[in-house]
Amino acid sequence: MDNMDVAALLEDLAVLLELKGENPFKTRAYTNGARVIENLTTPIKNLVHEERLGELKGFGDALQSKVSELVRTGSMQYYEDLKQSIPKGWLEMLHLPGLGPKKVRLLHQELGIDDLSALKQACEADKVAAIKGFGPKSQQKILEGIQFREQYASHHRLDKALVMSQSLLEILRQWPEVIRSSEAGSLRRRKEILHDIDLLVSSRQPQIIIDAFTQLSSVEKILAKGDTKASVILQGGVQADLRVVEDQSFPFALAYFTGSKEHNIVMRRRAIERGLRLNEYGLFRSQEETRDMSLCVTCHEEADLFRALDLAYIPPELREDSGEFEAASNGEVPRLVEWTDMKGSLHNHSDWSDGRETLEDIVQESLEHGFEYWAITDHSASSFQANGLKPERLRAQISQIRDLNESLRQQGTGFQLLSGSEVDILSDGSLDYDDDLLGQLDIVVASIHQGFTQDKEQLTHRFIRAAQHPHVHMLGHLSGRLLLEREAYSIDHQSILEACASTGTWIELNANPYRLDLDWRWWKRARDMGVKCVINCDAHHRDHAAFLRLGAEHARKGWLRREDILNTLPLEDLKEALKTKRRMAGLLD
């Protein structure tokens, strides 16, 4: 049971407590505990065995004994009892708009409703509207919520949300009443999965903005509409929230609506500690509620707000209450990688396996993007479903790439194709090509494409064996997750990271928007262990070069700097880095 498992269980526990109607601060204690463990750089089991859980912030007697029990025995009685006592359907009901823990429990008490289908029936039979505290509108809203869930997903991938938010912002920016505008919320924090799109604008005429926004042709349904705030469902089923504030309040509102919720709580606490009061309108020199801007600390930009709270500027991606406050108060906020630092991608496909373009097309595309290098790493023979290359075809490809590079050199482009393979890690952890052939490649990415059903121990062993191989430069899409489609397979991340750290094996950050794998939650720890990152497009199509930007943003969320990422290196330095592991194994001079 690793840190992420423990954190996830505490998170579940908090939701159950909420449904139970427990004291919200008790609930928060468990949520906080989850966050602390998620951000721990040491394995939780070490702390348990050394009896040092009490050193963690927010860990009193209860959390210490419960987490200790969980780590030692693999389960927690308190959690199991709680889960037993709460019907499974309550969790689904909680996700409906307008239903919180109190109303879910009320539905159970009054009508014995414990799941969505019973709730739907009760609404259709007009029974819900009769409950005290509900009414016809609540009943209608619940019914629509259930229908919406049947029709659309409630969560969306970042890439899809980015496209929609960009086009909305372009529209908003054309309106003369709009002064400043920005994306906000989890989108601005670049979470990989989003519930909705948050937008913020400043204006002297909020009403005009709200009216125009709710009348956009892309709006399918208006969920809420007030003087300064509106929520809509866009075509395609994505929810978008717009908030309008006065321009003076814009930096405060931007910080506030960017969140995260946990980050904001700490920001407010810092304000209180300084005798100030922070909300979306300002940072006020008053403990009382006020909108009097003459009492507001002057801030033109978000950075001014952080400064007023004795903090360095915290990039939005880091605002998860995951160590950013400690870093920002000690002047240790890392200078995060920029997507423009990227020099190329080291894991990509061509029409030799399952990619779309020829090598010549790929060269042309790379030159247009201004990349310094681009690796061709087609599938190996065992991935026959992807037209994987048998050894003789790979040899032919190596030779063709050599010829292409020669003509590129004569043209003086400075660009180079690198020859490689995304070689399958077979069921026993061995590789799909022999060492002689692997040794002829510039780049070897080792990935798993079959045998997902093996248990955690076997899968972990496969990756570790691959990492120990002297010709393997990096492990590809480690967790195998496909966002909103396929769960990650079960692996022991910590052991794999340790194997990579000790062998000098890099780990890929696969920038395909379905993958974003390895996940940002692991990168800070990986970095601290000395594991280097490679941001790869895993391109199968010319459009996929754009993933590099998404990948760099995900890396930022994982606290990575330019120097943590191999493919920010210029070509010659990269070539040297590619030799290190082979040198260590005595395969090169």
Next chain:
DNA sequence: GCCGTTTTCGGCCCGACTGTTTTCAGTCG
């Protein structure tokens, strides 16, 4: 459930919006 250089008990971030009430609770972010 946690925490304390005002506190070992009484706090714990803050405001908009909705729907159901008649002054506000619940939800949401």
